[in-house]
Amino acid sequence: MAELQFREALRAAMVEEMERDETIFLMGEEVAEYNGAYKVSEGMLDQFGPKRVIDTPISESGFGGLGVGAALGGLRPIIEFMTFNFSFVGIDQIINNAAKIRYMSGGQFKIPIVFRGPNGAAGQLGATHNTSTEALYAYFPGLKVIAPSNPDDAKGLLKSAIRDDNPVIFLESEVMYSLTGEVSDEADYTLPIGKARIAREGDDVTIVAHSKSYWVALKAADELASEGISAEVIDPRTIRPFDFDTVVDSVKKTNRLVIIDESNPFASVSSEVAFQIQARAFDYLDAPIQRVTAKDVPAPYAKNLIEYYMPRAEEAVDACKRVLYAK
Amino acid sequence: MAELQFREALRAAMVEEMERDETIFLMGEEVAEYNGAYKVSEGMLDQFGPKRVIDTPISESGFGGLGVGAALGGLRPIIEFMTFNFSFVGIDQIINNAAKIRYMSGGQFKIPIVFRGPNGAAGQLGATHNTSTEALYAYFPGLKVIAPSNPDDAKGLLKSAIRDDNPVIFLESEVMYSLTGEVSDEADYTLPIGKARIAREGDDVTIVAHSKSYWVALKAADELASEGISAEVIDPRTIRPFDFDTVVDSVKKTNRLVIIDESNPFASVSSEVAFQIQARAFDYLDAPIQRVTAKDVPAPYAKNLIEYYMPRAEEAVDACKRVLYAK
Amino acid sequence: MASETKNRNKGKRSAARVNVAGEENVATRAAGNGSPIALPDVVEVKATFKTYQAENYDHKKLGLTDEQLVDMYRNMLLQRRFEERAAQMYGKQKIAGFLHLYIGEEAISTGTAWAMKIGLDSVITGYRDHGIALAMGVSPNAGMAELFGKIDGTSRGKGGSMHFFSAEKRMYGGHGIVGGHIAVGVGLAFAHKYKEDGGVCMTFFGDGAVNQGSFHEAANLASLYELPAILIIENNQYAMGTSVDRAAAEPDLFKQALGYNIPASVVNGMDMLACYAAMKDHIALARDNQPSLIEMRTYRYRGHSMSDPQKYRTKEEMEAKKHDDPIIRLKAYLVNNKISGNEELDRIDDEVKQEVMEAVDFAEKSPVPPLETIYEDVYVENDYPFLTD
């Protein structure tokens, strides 16, 4: 096991896969000469050269579509969005082309492409630079959506995403790039797409949280533990397909569910998890499913407001106590 | 009361409002000289002239953004998307500009704009032309989202949308444009945004369904009635803000909820309704909330497949029987 | 590295550039990143564009044999008869949804199919896709079955009229979002260059699509990366009911090339030999990694789709255009040059009509897709856990 930053784990995944497979290339704004806006691709231009590590103009629709065409043409593109906030100007390429061409062609083509980059809130950047996109992309059949919370999952899942023959949306986070963690250095380390991870076992309440929210969940679980409440924390890791079975099994044990999702609330991933669990484990639920999300407003700039906007551990603790009728 | 087609009701709403207020204009592809791809704006160019009824190039991002700027500049644009499938190339203008500029400016500006056009499936058009967008737009605070099911609501709500000082997404349907119904000819007929309509009273099960799905719900309710099951049908009419209170009151009576939503299932409006109702009426629910949605796949072309893809009354009847444990 | 990347981006452009307004670049941008000081008193831009006119080409000089020319005539006729029959079947409700006919534009598809290397080169187009698919050799049976929504269709009944695809022919669709496929075509060209397989990609789109930002981004990328890409505007004068001059501030669409530093030509799209000549020349440029733009001036004889009152054009205009019919023009060429005679050409027409009738029978007999196929072709794997609640 090596101790790696999140960004280093992502880079290792890309580098290892690009060494294995000549058809993989990385394309995006500032990924080559600048070594990546957030240094994820640092050194990759030097190693692979300008044929495979390619800077683009600010044309998300253009290079997003170029990636889809390159995938149709037999390559395996990794398209980096500097952040997924900027994917909205190119979203048509993802939802109408990447997600649907295979279906519309009756399965004649596969589209092995990964769209990756930071997703969600990243502090005092204002409303246009803090959008959580997981629910929007997971809505579309034809796509897979992955949102890891730690370096090890990031590496194992990105390698799987790059090898996957379907279009994959891979969601990272600026504020997690410097997060360090143990990463398997197993020769060919991949993790299965669509399998949740029980990060912490517990009996009293189940907390489901992905990406950054996972860390909020752990903090809440610690606080609850100090009060004698044992929380089970599940990191779904993949949003589409979502591993509902693991959550159902946990709820059958705890009979209570709290979801932490830093997205805005309406029709978010938390909504879908709630629907599925009440549908699949209704008789096991001793309390309504509760959730903690970002506030139902655009993201503000001011420090105190953006902190208040984001899901906080106290809120998660309160939610857990509510479902435990401990408050 | 006059008997009007859905398209005539929409036209009447626009015409009446444009007669009241000089700052309102209609802009979109083929809205003027062609009289509207679906004839919604028929005759409006003749009545209001080219200054106020304006054809555009195929540039959804361009004229969507132009509309936002015109609204900031003191006008009240009605922007027609030929269908909302095409709004994806302009979606950044809606979610990053229309929805957020007021917030990012600290409330210095209002953006009174309506984006309207057909939404959702419209038959054998294939995957790119059958997307339901309500969940995607309702996700974003700053927007309002309306999806009426009949000519009377269409007129009353479109007039309210045009008068609203916030950006409004107004979702119609190609396949409902020719649907006729009684429409109030009350001088100044408006309906409140955010109020659901109890379309049919019942005691055994609550069915929530908007837009086209509302008619599926009515059909199911008839079939259930013939079997002695009394369903209450609620048409939310507005998706954001959603009138959850009306649904909660109904569920307190019926103790059972089925949602029909022709969207793809993951993180759809049905998911949010399920979360909210289980959270607000948990103790009243005698069965898990069930839903009927489009299949979790892109929309196919073949007649038999697209019919199978869409929510059908039989499926709704089955779902109601499931929540009634009558099956 | 920096320079290397630069080279990739700028490489042989200057060498390959022809007919483009590139000369002043140096004048207005000093070495490196343009010291803003270095401005001449006035900047002049000059550019010339090649045109390919009607009644101007000799098939032999273009390297086409008499036999090939007759085959090309048959091919144009096949597209015409296929669509006439499809329109009839639409009337009988055998076909539903949108049906966009290519009738009048067949010179472009056939000229292209004979100028390219089918199986190596790639083609992608919009929803008006029957013509190019048939020109490239997609079988009328599979095409008609797709229109009927049957399992033996090109897309197993999942795509319909707007979504013809053929992996075998490298026909990449068939796309419904105006402008949405242009960058995909540039990506196909990118793959050809990356794999060094010698292929090029031809991307077709309408005059209306030029006004989409996606065209602008794709053209810039094709030029910046020097891709074997040919962007072909099928200017049939209208986008639905909107004439070019009501949608494009610069209605000379080929001038878009000036913004991307690529060569462009204007072609009479109603003359098959002109189309063939132009495609030959531009494919040659593309094989040398010189991207380019073509404006094909053509005309749509039918309505935009099946429900189009066509109030936006006069009977006179439509009558006048009939004289440009590319099939009649080629027929005249064949007869006048004694390459063929009315008798043979009528026989060909009968054979083509027969072929299309058989396609209708085939489509009729083909089964509808089994319901379980609705979950196929979404993902590559067959065990994807679809949501069913």
Add this chain to the structure above:
Amino acid sequence: MASETKNRNKGKRSAARVNVAGEENVATRAAGNGSPIALPDVVEVKATFKTYQAENYDHKKLGLTDEQLVDMYRNMLLQRRFEERAAQMYGKQKIAGFLHLYIGEEAISTGTAWAMKIGLDSVITGYRDHGIALAMGVSPNAGMAELFGKIDGTSRGKGGSMHFFSAEKRMYGGHGIVGGHIAVGVGLAFAHKYKEDGGVCMTFFGDGAVNQGSFHEAANLASLYELPAILIIENNQYAMGTSVDRAAAEPDLFKQALGYNIPASVVNGMDMLACYAAMKDHIALARDNQPSLIEMRTYRYRGHSMSDPQKYRTKEEMEAKKHDDPIIRLKAYLVNNKISGNEELDRIDDEVKQEVMEAVDFAEKSPVPPLETIYEDVYVENDYPFLTD
């Protein structure tokens, strides 16, 4: 009606058109919707573009008084000192997020502010927005308070550096999505024309934004509808770490005008008088509903944002550019022409520094936004039922 619409679209264009490659339109498009037959042997396009060079203008001839010129100097200095101080406060973590400095580009903002009618005309720009806001009269206090995220900020602390707005000055932001605001600016111009209030809209964006499709669509709409719109490219040579020639296949960005049939100029953006002269001329065109494009050649002295190693440019290049400093240039002009002296100019600098220090105090003292304000300014009404579960 048809013709009426046509008129609105085509109206006075031909009359107003200057310096544009419009001449050949007729040659390649016959009457009506271009019979494709009417093609000349070869199409030639000619266009000339006006340039506005450095050290080339006399303020009196431009109609500026000595007093005005000194005020403009003060204004440029205010922007410079405000941002130098903001950078310092960022280091002290009083400011967070992105902070994009305009330092080096002040000639454009000040030239614009004096050429326009503030309060009537509209301005919209990207996230590099401090300069133009201060130039238009937004108070340094409100600006600094916004950077500090305080309630007395221009956006009540909700917007931050990238989102300065002023309804009073008609400064419409401050936008973070590259290219996303260009069409919004065209819409502001649309509103001016619709209301016939005589105003025009100036839309500023970077060299990198030109590669976004949104630029292409907005430029076409501005020209097609003949709007009082000026599209101004602030070409500071780089988009983050990408030089213009690595992103734009045609690095002479002003040539984009050829695709939209509008006049364009190239301006030395490091010379305030050149910027003022250009803005004056283009604003005059816009008042006559003639949309146009300007390429301002300028230079960004600082990094893209606060964390930028700037490996993409050499120390030498940056040193060389220092000689172009628009503030130093204007200072020299003031002194050489005896309009002012070093003494007065130093006093002005002290006053400006003082003003900025007071802005910092003001920002420090201003309260943070009360938490309940998070739900304000989302919707116009105050009783919107936000989701709280």
